Amino acid sequence: MDYDNDLAFAVECYRKMQKALPGADALYRLVLAQLEHSLDAQAHILVAGAGGGREIETLGASSRAFTITGFDPSEEMLRIARHYRELSSAKNRTGLVKGTISDLEAPGAGFDAATSLLVMHFFPDEPGPDGKLAYLRAIRQRIRPGAVFLLADVSYEDEAAFDAMEPVFLRHAELAGLHHDVVASAPATIKAMPTISGSRTAELFGETGFSPPKLFFQTLWYRGWTATAV
Incomplete structure (x- = not known):
């Protein structure tokens, strides 16, 4: 996959398109709240x-002295992350790696926590190095036992559930300030992604060394789970 040319939408639209996600700001605040509650002040966090x-902006604003290591295979997307790192008081504790999870080495006994927010829904649910199973297993291999893992993805049970909420999604995006022409194609783009249900997500967690996930965020087609490495 060409991670700079096969993106779901243009890089310059990333921040704008996140307004279409109902509760996006709350999602990132909840992630920060859980990490601040669960971790030591100097914990090392992996950001997938x-x-x-x-995530760099959110975690970097924490009063804790977290060390942050993030990776992304897209140079253009990392350019945005670097911008927010420079604005952060944690910039000297934040490292960014261009590549995939397989390019990242874990520190010592492993990271103390990991986040994967709106990432895994792009990967196919099939065997092989680029599938969801391999992705979760690679994260598990790089975090210590007992580490907190937070995952958020597009997830819904069936097409009927998706279709019922499509008009609500579009109207919410308009109320958030996005022109209809900007978001009109978003439902079709989302529907074409290899998303999975919550029950399938739980199966994958169990197969890759995580505790049963607990739902902490849900709005329309978006869900967030928390689990620990076992």
Whole structure:
């Protein structure tokens, strides 16, 4: 995959398009709240798919002295993340790596926590190095036992559930300030992604060394789970 030319939407639209996600700001605040509650002040956090900079911006604003290591295979998306790193008081504790999870080495006994926010829904649910199973297993291999893992993805049970909420999604995006022409194609783009249900997500967690996931965020087609490495 060409991670700079096969993106779901243009890099310059990333921040704008996140307005279409109902509760996007709350999602990132909840992630920060859980990490601040669960971790020591100097914990080392792995950020999967750090391009775009939302996690870098959010974690970097924490009063804790977290060390942050993020990776992303897209140079263009990492450019945005670097911008927000430079604005952060944690810039000297934040490292960004161009590549995939397989390019990243874990520190010592492993990272103390990991986040994967709106990343895994792009990967196929099939065997092989580029599938969801391999992705989750690679994250698990790089975090220590007991580490917190937070994952958020597009997830819905069936097409009927998706279709029922499509008009609500579009109207919400318009109320958030996005012109209809900007978001009109978004439902079709989302529907074409290899998304999985919550029950399938739980199966994958169990197969890759995580505790049963607990739902902490849900709005329309977006869900967030928390689990620990076992």
